[in-house]
Amino acid sequence: MKKLFNYLRLTFFTLPFLAMQQDKPLRVVFFGDSITQQGVSEKGYITQLRSMLDAKGLGNQYELMGAGIGGNKVYDLYLRIEDDVLAKKPDVVFVYVGINDVWHKRSHGTGTDLDKYVKFYEAIIKKLKDNNIRPILCTPSVIGERMDYSNEQDGDLNLYAAKIRDLAKKHSLGLVDLRAEFQAYLEKNNTNNDERGILTTDRVHLNETGNTFLAEKMMAALLQK
Amino acid sequence: MKKLFNYLRLTFFTLPFLAMQQDKPLRVVFFGDSITQQGVSEKGYITQLRSMLDAKGLGNQYELMGAGIGGNKVYDLYLRIEDDVLAKKPDVVFVYVGINDVWHKRSHGTGTDLDKYVKFYEAIIKKLKDNNIRPILCTPSVIGERMDYSNEQDGDLNLYAAKIRDLAKKHSLGLVDLRAEFQAYLEKNNTNNDERGILTTDRVHLNETGNTFLAEKMMAALLQK
């Protein structure tokens, strides 16, 4: 008898809540560059994150969408935020950009000045907040996996990452400090001081381990409300 | 008798119009980089243009304002157009930007990709037209005055200038083709193939002759309604 009562109570209180959640899962957009573009592939970090949430029985509470385009820098995100993010009416947006802003200084001569990086980044934050969207910021991960700060762009990546940390603090936003997380992982696991092959295939883009690593960090930030 | 009538008619119709013009001169903003920032100095091209208009008795019909900041690239103009241009409610805006977009590729690694240059440039044009402001476009002049296309950035300047010409045509806008004008002048006058000293002091910034040359080209475009 008590069991039945409990069952009813469970049904009574839980069903409407579940129903509501099923009607409207949290919509999450990952906004970034080629790493995020690859994030929706079979072993990509967004795909893996979806599986992780499913395994936790949270799959129906989150709708994950990729919005990554290869080669994008901060102002590319700015230029396409209406079409590719706001139009999707997300609740949460992970902003993960900066590697090309630094890298393209060398490879194309068209990287982004630090002060402009911050300006456009803040313009993105503003647009998201003006639309009641919660931004979660990510520091740029790596260009080269050597763990002794001898990758060519390490200096700049550290500098740009520091600015993202400042922005997260200034605007009280969630932060996935990928730069620090990758560095900590590589110090432990890259004993040969290799340039690639631990979390990346090519110094930048993630191998399966890297995508898993990223998915775990993203999930932690997503569940930490 | 008919002559008198004509005179009266002329007076009758014209005076109010002139009066109106005197009440409200055409407000012209020069929007650009360090060359324009220096344009308001004693011998600068904006100052010289004002004198030229005065000499033609047109001084009270034009109000000239400088809005140049050193080091600016196209997206710097974009980021400050509201504060520095729209707020001044101009009728005409000369857009003169591109040298740093090309030059900073080499000097800072933070030049502007050609496609982004066009995107931000068109965003500027749109903002001006949306505010009923007439844009007049200027092609980037020179980085180095050698006349045989052996200045390091000549290739890129030619490429970016071609895009400005396309934009002027596409949007039916006035164009001051400084790149072509400078080249033509230098082919005639730079017989030693010097790098500087003909129209510039330092390969980029204008000497007095250069400022006069620029003022003349700007005036021609301004008077050509």
Next chain:
Amino acid sequence: MKKLFNYLRLTFFTLPFLAMQQDKPLRVVFFGDSITQQGVSEKGYITQLRSMLDAKGLGNQYELMGAGIGGNKVYDLYLRIEDDVLAKKPDVVFVYVGINDVWHKRSHGTGTDLDKYVKFYEAIIKKLKDNNIRPILCTPSVIGERMDYSNEQDGDLNLYAAKIRDLAKKHSLGLVDLRAEFQAYLEKNNTNNDERGILTTDRVHLNETGNTFLAEKMMAALLQK
């Protein structure tokens, strides 16, 4: 009788000479970068030049050898001249280098300063002349085939090419002015102002037409003693 005598005299004097030439053909080394490395492939310019000489019946008078390595700049040639050129004891060496010296400024940040380019180039000339080898200089061809000087490196290529012309004059050396030859060809044949596909596959490396074009220019310089 006189005719017979003449015939005999001809035989007498000429045959040993021809024999000598057949015994010891002129040894020609092509010293350069990836374009020259590809020059020894099936359709490469060195291979084509060999066929052209054969077709003229001059095949046994010339021994052609490639010494090109991808990515080489002037000081790479300098560093390997003993092993890769002098050790082969050539009579003539085509020096064809400069594209990477200019290109790597943008792509790797490790191009060659103009003054160092000249210094190492002259050190190469000196080593060749000290070994009684005749250098033939080549100006750098193209990085991009647009014919209106709107390829990004056109300015620098024109500048470096001018220095090679000066060096050829200063040291009284043969010159293959590839830069001027390509430009003239492209002005006539690149009516769409395309970036590639006329003489190159990828803006730099030669397609079959380009290799034929190069072989012709090299042959003209080689036969002009």
Next chain:
Amino acid sequence: MKKLFNYLRLTFFTLPFLAMQQDKPLRVVFFGDSITQQGVSEKGYITQLRSMLDAKGLGNQYELMGAGIGGNKVYDLYLRIEDDVLAKKPDVVFVYVGINDVWHKRSHGTGTDLDKYVKFYEAIIKKLKDNNIRPILCTPSVIGERMDYSNEQDGDLNLYAAKIRDLAKKHSLGLVDLRAEFQAYLEKNNTNNDERGILTTDRVHLNETGNTFLAEKMMAALLQK
């Protein structure tokens, strides 16, 4: 008696040796870039080192000579080693080069590839050893004094410095590990994480404290025979 004998023996054997040393002081050349060029100024590190040696009563045992030229990279040293170093017939040469090899990648597009840096560096070592000169190698100090590896060139400087350490080990040469020494000093003393002003005036060139610091490190290496 034995004591007296020992004293005499010491006198007998040592005095002539000291006399010889006084007759012919050790000739030391500092071979490098603008930092070394400034090293011979009034407060420069070479000048300070001379005073330090004087204060130790060792002034007449060392003859110090500067051979620094602003903007020099490793192949500039290579190109002028005969005239500027070998001609002076030194006993010891401090080789302190690498900052411009890294820096000019960004500022001029003409930095030095790591593998060429090593090749020319080894060619310099060889020329010194072939002339019975003892090379002492120095790792490149800093471009920017931030102590958290957020100076733009930190990655590359760490990489190039590691190669110098390898070269010193491989050739069994003295090493002044300026990179490590500066980093250790800055970690302690640059509590504001400033970009300049601790040991440098402008992120690269040394202030008086920096010159003193350098002189001390150089002296330690010089006296350690």
